[in-house]
Amino acid sequence: MEIKSFLLPKEKVSYLTTSASMQEAIERLEACHYTAIPMIDEKGKYVGTLSEGDLLWKLKYTPDLTFVNMNEIAVTDIRTRIYNECVAINAHMEDMLALAADQNFVPVVDNERDRQFLGIIRRKDIIAYYTRNITD
Incomplete structure (x- = not known):
């Protein structure tokens, strides 16, 4: 089964821009x-x-950083400790299973070369799909 039917589209997903x-x-x-x-x-x-953890580490290891002056720090200046692998929209559910074990969600892009963000597949939806298919 293709992942298109599980896609939570970009319009319904909260995301940040690099600005x-x-x-x-x-x-x-x-x-x-x-x-x-x-x-x-x-x-x-x-x-x-x-992640929340990335924000906490930045707060801990940046002298004089407070809730008052956080607006001066760009998200691009925050080290991300985990990289969520993305998949192309034409991937199959089997391609997602390993990723879902380590990620709350899997970002979906148009293809690996262009990487236009299309939305996410949530781990709970992947688990629900496999649960239905294993128990049927």
Whole structure:
């Protein structure tokens, strides 16, 4: 089965652009109740995932960084510790199983070369699909 039917499209996904600040990232994570959020560049290409942990490490290891001046830190200046692998839209569910074991979501792109962000597949949807198919 192709993953298209499981895609949560970009229009329904909270994400950050690389022009966002650390303060914007925290506010977006809080608003959407995510623990990690996809990041895309100004051309709409998937570039990585920013996690709550990445923000905490930046706060811990940046002298004089406070909640007051977080708007001065660009998300591109925050080291991401985990890279969420993405898959192309024409991938099959089997391609996602290994990724879903390590990632809350799998970013979906148009193809590996262009990497235009199309949306995500959530781990819970992958588990539900396999649960239905194993028990049937």
